[in-house]
Amino acid sequence: MRQGVKVNASRNIVLAGLMAQHGLSAAQLAQEVNQKAFELYQGHVGTTERHVRRWLSGQVRWPQRRYREALTVLFERPASELGFTAPATRRSSSAADSGVTVPVLPVAPAQREQPVLRREFLVTSSAALAIPPLPTTGRLGMPDIERIRSTAAQLHALDDQLGGAVVVEAGRDLFEHVEGAMRRCVYGSTVQPHLHRVLGEIAASVGWFAYDAGHHATARRWWDTGLRHALLARHPLLQARIWAYMSRQACDLGHGAEAAAIARVAIDVTRRHRDGKLSALLHTRIALANAVQGHSGWSNRALHHAEQAFDRAADTPPPWLAFCTPAELLAQAALCSSTLGDYARAAQLRQHEDAQPRQRFRRNAFGHTTHLAQCLLHSGQAEQAFATADQAREMLPHVHSPRWANRLAAFRDEAVERRLPGADDFAEQYDLTVAAIERART
Structure with missing residues (x-):
């Protein structure tokens, strides 16, 4: 920093007030954020007391996305109502954080320029998908719609293989990318319903990804958004x-x-x-x-x-x-x-399902195996149940679906509580697998 230049950051009194109301210290809030982020993403974000103090002091006016989402769920209000201020270039996307859906209207460009196509990537924990390049000004057409749908289909393929927790953030980025292009560009009456339809399809998918990640409130907000676009698309x-x-x-x-x-x-x-x-x-x-x-x-x-x-x-x-x-x-x-x-x-x-010809999606296979293990356990077939649960345990590092991972954890806990023969051995292997997953993600 240059000498003589002073940075004045306004203290975040809103966040401080909420912490006082809930009896949270900076260290306790950091712990709560980490716990909530783990529920959302099945991974740690590494929040520390220092992060919280920087939010309180105003040094950080707009935390990174995963911190914002965890705080939003924790306090049940959008980041903009937690004393944070989005940078001017991000305020349009902060509406998505708050769950508010702004009506999308065509905006004529201030001046006629050649559209600039940009290539970005949807980054997941396991892959990077190219966002379809869309005009920054000018007209949107049916070829743009097809490119968007192609990327959305790739996201669904990743969801089928890896689980919704991997792709929920990438799906949201795609939605914001398309919505931004729709606001900036012009389009004809033929293209308009297709734009609303594709936005509704993406919102529906992101809602499903969030649901699979165990984030029910976020899923419902995305589905509400999707229904509005479906109505506009008729x-x-x-x-x-x-x-x-x-x-x-x-x-x-x-x-x-x-x-x-x-x-x-x-x-x-x-x-x-x-x-x-x-x-x-x-x-x-x-x-x-x-x-x-x-x-x-x-x-x-x-x-x-x-x-x-x-x-x-x-x-x-x-x-x-x-x-x-x-x-x-x-x-x-x-x-x-x-x-x-x-x-x-x-x-x-x-x-009987195992005997059916099917395109076996990895996430569905994990869910199938976990549910079968539970059913075998509850029907008194403990030996088969543990053998089946062990197959699900081996899939656990490759599928990020808290919806089914939580069921496998419940299987482990119930088996140990009932002191069934073989329960301790399974629990030991399960705990080692979970610990290895945690080490890989931190």
């Missing part, structure tokens, strides 16, 4: 896709009646438009919702409707529905059975 099938995601989340949270209502609305709205695979998926959502409420007869009836709908499915579903196969229907039936407490039947269905 695309009922996109709405149904998002409702299918929301119904699955509601089942996980124990809201069976809400889950069934959401899925039925999706079926009614898309009755004349949907593909057989989407119909099958929506009926499995109703089946699981009924299972959550303890209605076995209604659940079985919905599963039968799903099988009938699947027989009418097209051969080439959209990328997000690629997972919907006969094996997936068996997987959903197994989830319904285990939810109803029939673990032996659930284990049988999972084992």
